Amino acid sequence: MLNNVDMIEDFCVEKTKRTEAYSMKSTHRHDAYEIYYMSKGERLYFIKERTYHVKAGDLVLVNMYDLHKTTEAYSPNHERILINFKSDYIQRMANGMEESFYEIFQKFPVLRLNIKEQGAVESILRKMIEEYEDKTEGYQTYLRLLLVELLLYIYRHIKKNKIEPIEYPNSLHEKVSEIVRYINSHYMDVLTLQSLSKQFHISPYYLSRVYKEVTGFSFVEYLNQVRINEAQKLLKTTNLNVTSIAEKVGYENPTHFGRVFKTITGTSPLKYRKNGSGTNTIDV
Template sequence: MSTTPYFAVEQIKRTGHFNMDSDHFHESYEIYYLLSGERYYYINDRVYALQVGDLLFINKNHLHRTTSKGRSSHERILVNFDDLFIEPLLGRGVGELPLYHGESFLLRPDVHEQGRIEDLFHTMLREQKEARSGSTEYLLALLLQMLILMTRIREAKPEPVPPESSEKQRRVYRIIEYLNKEYMQKLTLPEIAEQFYISETYLCRIFKQTTGFTVIEYLNYIRIREAQTLLRETDDKITRIAEETGFDSIAHFGRVFKQIVKRSPLQYRKQNQM
């Protein structure tokens, strides 16, 4: 595990069709703000249609992905930070902030709230670029303001923004629930398709269209996330963990784990075991 506090903020504008292809869960927290355009965002096993001004908080190790909604351009601001960066806040009465509840959620701020949010983001961007003395402390203070503002917006609007819910999407949600429950089994695409009385081709198409993931990609992410928990919290042998998370061999497990986590299971355990 890194001993250097991590914080990054970036603003990017993209034109035309774009689907996120970077890591889909990570050990840092993320705040996503849509400045312009439209996007679909998969999080918490549901898909949301984002509109301008929407603000997402993604907790660490939560599977997520953003995909195109139409072919229009979009612009967003993204903040990532880790536990080490916010460590100075611990013990200072900030336990009600969203990151301490293990949740991810979508907020839909009003116009006035959007103005305050964008001011904070642009101050962060400027401070990161200039990197003057006291920059880390100032960025931490700005982040704390952002998290408090998000908490207040959420408290003022306790009704959550509803996910997309067409018949196709509801079917995919049922498939996702099945995969989350049965990931430890030796699942195959034909077996999953048969379970839901659909063709393998149709299964693959609607799953990718709805979530942005392939079925196998999603299944591997779920399995590896569970394996990470077992590596951190138990002394089980790696061969046993591979078996418990549905992999057909230790070699396959090691290959997929390293592809997703960028470290071997043994390296991950050494760096993260409690």
């Protein structure tokens, strides 16, 4: 099953070390912010519309509901620390700064830190992991304080430094990102490998292969994910019937739309409208 919106707890932090080949089975998104610190190794990290080559010492910031997925990058060995937190988790501690903190997730998906900056971030992360695992008295308050400290550090880092966009690993990645942006803007149209290959002057076979290679998932998987995400928004915010919504997001056949919707979300469009969410698990 493809993951759609993963429902997670208000706050979680975990450290993972992998020595064997691993790639997320599917793209996913969730109703929380994500901070991903690569402590050792490297990964390819797709976020919203492009893939980043994330290396040791890089900090990844994923906005709420942005599609993302990690895949192997040249070596299976890597260690990473992952934080997820809901928007209201820090409100009482942020003292009016929360909106500024949330903005950093919209502008800078990947920050490349120097040695000194890595040390500062790792110090905060170590304390977080200890508190989260030991759960000694007052740990919940301290976790909120540590998260605010981390967000404030990131915010100040961005304010005082000229942040340069992370370069594409190569021209192929840049070309595929251009195609992804086109899909994000034209998902409601009739899109096929053949039509995209003509649009971008690439053979269908080559496009299929490089799209999977660069992003970590197939063209059809990604297109369906984008369309279903938009359908979910319409189900929540409008009174349009399912047939009309299917047409608006690019499906000519309502029955096919219903099947794809259930595959991705775990529920039917009507049940989703009634309940507001599907049943999914996190795979990171």
